[in-house]
Amino acid sequence: xxxxxxxxxxxxxxxxxxxxxxxxxxxxxxxxxxxxxxxxxxxxxxxxxxxxxxxxxxxxxxxxxxxxxxxxxxxxxxxxxxxxxxxxxxxxxxxxxxxxxxxxxxxxxxxxxxxxxxxxx
Amino acid sequence: xxxxxxxxxxxxxxxxxxxxxxxxxxxxxxxxxxxxxxxxxxxxxxxxxxxxxxxxxxxxxxxxxxxxxxxxxxxxxxxxxxxxxxxxxxxxxxxxxxxxxxxxxxx
Numbered sequence: 590x591x592x593x594x595x596x597x598x599x600x601x602x603x604x605x606x607x608x609x610x611x612x613x614x615x616x617x618x619x620x621x622x623x624x625x626x627x628x629x630x631x632x633x634x635x636x637x638x639x640x641x642x643x644x645x646x647x648x649x650x651x652x653x654x655x656x657x658x659x660x661x662x663x664x665x666x667x668x669x670x671x672x673x674x675x676x677x678x679x680x681x682x683x684x685x686x687x688x689x690x691x692x693x694x695x696x697x698x699x700x701x702x703x704x705x706x707x708x709x710x
Numbered sequence: 711x712x713x714x715x716x717x718x719x720x721x722x723x724x725x726x727x728x729x730x731x732x733x734x735x736x737x738x739x740x741x742x743x744x745x746x747x748x749x750x751x752x753x754x755x756x757x758x759x760x761x762x763x764x765x766x767x768x769x770x771x772x773x774x775x776x777x778x779x780x781x782x783x784x785x786x787x788x789x790x791x792x793x794x795x796x797x798x799x800x801x802x803x804x805x806x807x808x809x810x811x812x813x814x815x816x817x
């Protein structure tokens with residue numbers, strides 16, 4: 590059974606860096622069949638795609654966040670990570686990691702449970 | 711960016727009813743449209759991919775259709791677990807975007 594689990598601080602101060610890690614079990618992030626994605630969802634709003642990464646390290650980002658975001662992958666630990674710099678209150682959201690099947694309409698078939706990150710001093 | 715317009719924003723129905731919700735895109739997306747169900751406090755769950763394909767393990771009461779830039783999700787014979795919020799998602803052109811959601815409530 591594929592499982593994804595987000596981990597990282599639940600509270601980040603304004604102007605600082607949000608860092609989250611997604612640990613994958615039941616599958617390998619080195620599989621060429623998938624991209625590995627980060628999505629966030631502010632309270633009461635629709636999800637927002639942040640970006641994704643392939644096992645090769647090739648990453649794609651949402652242009653609205655591209656200047657502040659970085660996604661990396663560590664195949665030896667079966668993990669991928671998100672860094673978002675210079676956060677503000679607008680970055681408060683539940684952050685999800687997910688597996689993206691690029692061969693099937695890039696659908697997100699497995700998701701982590703999500704972790705709430707609050708930006709506040 | 712491709713704009714997604716979901717309608718209605720909310721929908722009220724009874725157990726056993728059939729309902730349909732729609733997602734309209736601002737340009738042709740070549741069937742690269744997925745549907746998700748989300749219960750409060752839970753992660754979204756994939757229902758339909760490629761506009762019409764049922765995800766493995768999902769009830770056959772869910773079905774997707776498309777006509778040009780209009781996409782629909784139909785749920786037949788509503789069950790208690792179907793009352794949730796539904797999102798469409800396009801991947802035809804980056805960035806990946808989601809619709810605003812349709813909240814399905816019990817009448």
